[in-house]
Amino acid sequence: MxxxxxxxxxxxxxxxxxxxAVEHPAECRVAENLVDSNFALRQVPRAIADKxxxxxxxxxxxxxxxxxxxxxxxxxxxxxxxxSQLLPGVDVNVTTDVKPKRSAADxxxxxxxxxxxxxxxxxxxxxxxxxxMQGIDPDQFSQALDRGINIARSAGADVVFINPQYSPRTxxxxxxxxxxxxxxxxxxxxxxxxxDRFGIMKLWGDLGTFDLYSATKKLDMAxxxxxxxxxxxxxxxxxxxxxxxxxxxxxx
Amino acid sequence: MAPVSTERDLRLDLxxxxxxxxxxxxxxxxxxxxxxxxxxxxFSDATEIFVFISGYTAAFVYGRAxxxxxxxxxxxxxxxxxxxxxVAHVFLFAIYLAEIAYVAKSFDNPLFAEEMGVLDFMxxxxxxxxxxxxxxxxPVNMDILPxxxxxxxxxxxxxxxxxxxPSLALILSAGLYTLMWMFDWxxxxxxSGTWAFNPYAWQLLFVFGAWCAxxxxxxxxxxxxxxxxxxxxxxxxxxxxxxxxxWYFPRLGVFVPKFVxxxxxxxxxxNLDVLRILHFLSLAVITVWLVPSHWPALKxxxxxxxxxxxxxxxxxxxxxxxxxxxxxxxxxxxxxxVLTQVIVSLAGIAIMVATAVLISxxxxxxxxxSGPRPPATKTGYAGSDA
Numbered sequence: 001m002x003x004x005x006x007x008x009x010x011x012x013x014x015x016x017x018x019x020x021a022v023e024h025p026a027e028c029r030v031a032e033n034l035v036d037s038n039f040a041l042r043q044v045p046r047a048i049a050d051k052x053x054x055x056x057x058x059x060x061x062x063x064x065x066x067x068x069x070x071x072x073x074x075x076x077x078x079x080x081x082x083x084s085q086l087l088p089g090v091d092v093n094v095t096t097d098v099k100p101k102r103s104a105a106d107x108x109x110x111x112x113x114x115x116x117x118x119x120x121x122x123x124x125x126x127x128x129x130x131x132x133m134q135g136i137d138p139d140q141f142s143q144a145l146d147r148g149i150n151i152a153r154s155a156g157a158d159v160v161f162i163n164p165q166y167s168p169r170t171x172x173x174x175x176x177x178x179x180x181x182x183x184x185x186x187x188x189x190x191x192x193x194x195x196d197r198f199g200i201m202k203l204w205g206d207l208g209t210f211d212l213y214s215a216t217k218k219l220d221m222a223x224x225x226x227x228x229x230x231x232x233x234x235x236x237x238x239x240x241x242x243x244x245x246x247x248x249x250x251x252x
Numbered sequence: 253m254a255p256v257s258t259e260r261d262l263r264l265d266l267x268x269x270x271x272x273x274x275x276x277x278x279x280x281x282x283x284x285x286x287x288x289x290x291x292x293x294x295f296s297d298a299t300e301i302f303v304f305i306s307g308y309t310a311a312f313v314y315g316r317a318x319x320x321x322x323x324x325x326x327x328x329x330x331x332x333x334x335x336x337x338x339v340a341h342v343f344l345f346a347i348y349l350a351e352i353a354y355v356a357k358s359f360d361n362p363l364f365a366e367e368m369g370v371l372d373f374m375x376x377x378x379x380x381x382x383x384x385x386x387x388x389x390x391p392v393n394m395d396i397l398p399x400x401x402x403x404x405x406x407x408x409x410x411x412x413x414x415x416x417x418p419s420l421a422l423i424l425s426a427g428l429y430t431l432m433w434m435f436d437w438x439x440x441x442x443x444s445g446t447w448a449f450n451p452y453a454w455q456l457l458f459v460f461g462a463w464c465a466x467x468x469x470x471x472x473x474x475x476x477x478x479x480x481x482x483x484x485x486x487x488x489x490x491x492x493x494x495x496x497x498x499w500y501f502p503r504l505g506v507f508v509p510k511f512v513x514x515x516x517x518x519x520x521x522x523n524l525d526v527l528r529i530l531h532f533l534s535l536a537v538i539t540v541w542l543v544p545s546h547w548p549a550l551k552x553x554x555x556x557x558x559x560x561x562x563x564x565x566x567x568x569x570x571x572x573x574x575x576x577x578x579x580x581x582x583x584x585x586x587x588x589x590v591l592t593q594v595i596v597s598l599a600g601i602a603i604m605v606a607t608a609v610l611i612s613x614x615x616x617x618x619x620x621x622s623g624p625r626p627p628a629t630k631t632g633y634a635g636s637d638a
Contacts, residue, residue: 060366061365061366061369062364062365062366062367064365065362065363066362066365067362100365100366100369101366101369129366129367130366130369133367133369133370134443134444134445135441135443135444135445135448136444136445137444137445137446138518138522142518165363165364165366165367167364167367168281168282168583168584168588169355169359169361169364169367169584170355170364170367170368170370171281171282171580172280172281172351172392172393172576172577172580173352173355173370173371173391173392174367174370174392175392175393175448178521178522181518182518185517185518188505188513189514202282205588212363213584213588214361215358215359215360215361216360216361217360217361217362218362219362221361221363222361222362222363225363
């Protein structure tokens with residue numbers, strides 16, 4: 001994944017002039033320019049206009065934080081806070097269907113029920129890590145992604161992908177490469193905005209924003225990382241929703 | 253039966269040595285130095301070079317053995333080689349276990365609770381180690397040697413056919429490749445999924461290498477030296493390069509027409525995508541055109557470090573896998589600054605060269621020590637790596 005370094009540098013140079021709607025903490029802003037959607041969300045703008053936005057986060061272990069305040073500090077809850085700030089007057093509600101060790105196919109099985117319970121206008125789907133750890137056939141992974149997108153869309157929801165975390169200690173043990181690439185490709189084909197969590201965390205790791213190597217049981221760094229992810233995810237949702245406004249041109 | 257030429261082509265050793273260096277660099281995660289490796293500039297990578305040249309040298313060494321000593325002796329030598337590679341693989345697995353056990357013990361971070369699950373297999377070593385011994389459980393980056401073992405297990409009968417009807421052997425190999433694509437054949441892996449390098453697919457490149465060694469290269473030489481083919485090869489490399497650039501600069505992606513994107517992706521490494529084969533062939537055509545086999549520089553000191561590594565590929569390959577674990581370990585425990593990455597990369601290559609030199613030297617004294625030997629085993633490079 002080092003091959004994205006020039007991309008990172010190029011984007012930092014190009015986009016350092018970007019204007020921010022809401023000031024995030026500096027450590028989050030380091031990676032702000034990696035949040036870039038070239039695809040539009042169609043249901044979300046309507047929901048915003050109706051002052052009522054419901055989001056379903058479906059994911060595995062890296063969408064969770066342990067501890068008593070885990071559910072408040074993990075990125076889905078942080079996303080709800082950030083979106084509420086960005087969308088004054090809109091009732092933002094983030095529900096989750098998150099359990100560790102689930103592959104993309106496992107989550108697709110759980111998806112119809114979760115959709116029926118939440119009736120979201122947006123499904124944020126975090127996946128890839130478990131498939132890579134279990135060495136699931138990359139083709140089957142891609143097919144599961146396609147199925148999940150179709151199920152969510154036919155239930156009237158937009159989809160956003162979140163790719164795996166950058167985890168430097170286990171990098172030599174989990175071959176994320178193929179899965180991250182397949183995810184990127186499915187996202188491109190199905191015109192799904194991709195939140196590049198891997199690239200963002202890699203940048204934080206490379207620049208020393210967060211010490212992702214540290215061996216600790218303490219939660220403070222993990223909480224700050226999730227807070228930033230929630231905030232940047234909110235930026236992505238807003239940015240992709242704006243793309244479908246009539247004055248904006250389409251994704252490409 | 254085509255006579256097998258007796259002179260070893262130094263270009264093979266040179267490019268296999270370079271491929272081993274590239275594999276080492278690519279196997280260290282997040283290594284800035286792996287920027288220079290070819291996988292970043294097109295579709296194929298060092299694996300294709302390694303498999304092709306391994307097929308070429310296997311045919312070169314065992315083909316002559318089969319002509320001189322007969323099928324049985326040659327087949328026995330091929331199987332002995334497969335056994336050596338198996339032992340090497342198990343040795344690497346032991347090192348991997350040591351690394352994993354260390355990480356499992358020393359690392360904890362709530363942010364990465366899910367990723368730490370990769371260490372769970374340590375909880376039932378009975379199953380995992382058995383599955384590793386039957387080559388079903390293969391940790392990351394330990395896929396090439398099992399592929400090589402399977403390719404060698406099939407190799408004696410293929411070599412027999414290659415010596416008699418080379419074209420038929422190549423057609424059968426291509427047929428197997430096609431059937432694999434039609435019926436999704438692959439070997440099963442543990443705990444799920446299939447082999448990361450599908451032997452039904454990658455055998456094509458290995459057999460093609462062997463076919464080239466047994467006179468195929470000469471038959472092709474008129475074609476591959478023609479300006480039209482060289483032009484096509486350049487054009488294809490340029491195409492692959494342009495596509496590769498869109499991986500780093502997604503904004504360039506808008507210049508790729510949709511139908512091109514849809515027809516080329518995903519570029520399948522597991523099943524050796526046709527785009528990858530074409531990329532490798534283009535590289536080979538350009539290389540053969542640029543580097544003639546009797547180019548005097550091949551004997552110069554400049555290329556010698558890579559050549560000596562290529563001549564002892566198994567030992568150097570295993571060392572490279574070990575060094576890439578060790579390199580990643582240095583990144584996590586000491587520093588992952590760019591300077592460290594450069595130093596680790598250079599030091600790794602230096603260790604690979606030094607070890608290859610040591611193996612060469614040891615082989616010489618071993619021959620001297622064992623007294624005079626029958627001439628049959630002394631000819632050419634017969635004692636060298638296949």
